[in-house]
Amino acid sequence: MKVWLTALMLLICYSEATASGEGLTEDRLKHFFTSQTVIASIKFSPGSFKLDAAAKEALDLVFSNLQDLDLKQKVIRAEGLPGGGISNGKNLDLNIRRVKAVEDYLRTRHKLKIERYMVGFGSADSKDARLEENQVDIVLYDNIWDLEQVGVETVTKLQK
DSSP, rough: HHHHHHHHHHHHHHHHHHHHHOOOOOOHHHHHSSSEEEEEEHHHHHTTOOHHHHHHHHHHHHTTTTTTOOTTTTEEEEEEEEEEESSSHHHHHHHHHHHHHHHHHHHHHHHOOOOOOOEEEOOSSOOOGGGGEEEEEEEEEOOOTTTOOOOHHHHHHHHH
């Protein structure tokens, strides 16, 4: 599933880049993925996808400070990161539920009109310390291809 989501993201980036007349080069792709800035890490209890009061407060603070963000310049993503000790399938399901909980809260509380591209990662082979946590990171990327935010409904339709 992770491979399909990554492939879908690259396909969307490629089609948008070629439609705008700018080719998808290795340098541009590398820049997109290395331009990330993690602006918040929303922690979850192991095995849970429920937002607690501290998580809601963190989301309120982050998005109150980003109201004037130019979405032509930045791409906002919520990325689910696995905790240890859970099988791949359960990790993926749990991460998707966590990301959806974050998205649903932001949509209802902050009346977001733009869909976000959501990613749920399975277990990692990496030694990245972030991957030891049960969390969803809110990440900003440079919008180097002037991409529109890709909605969850769009991704779902493309998967069918």
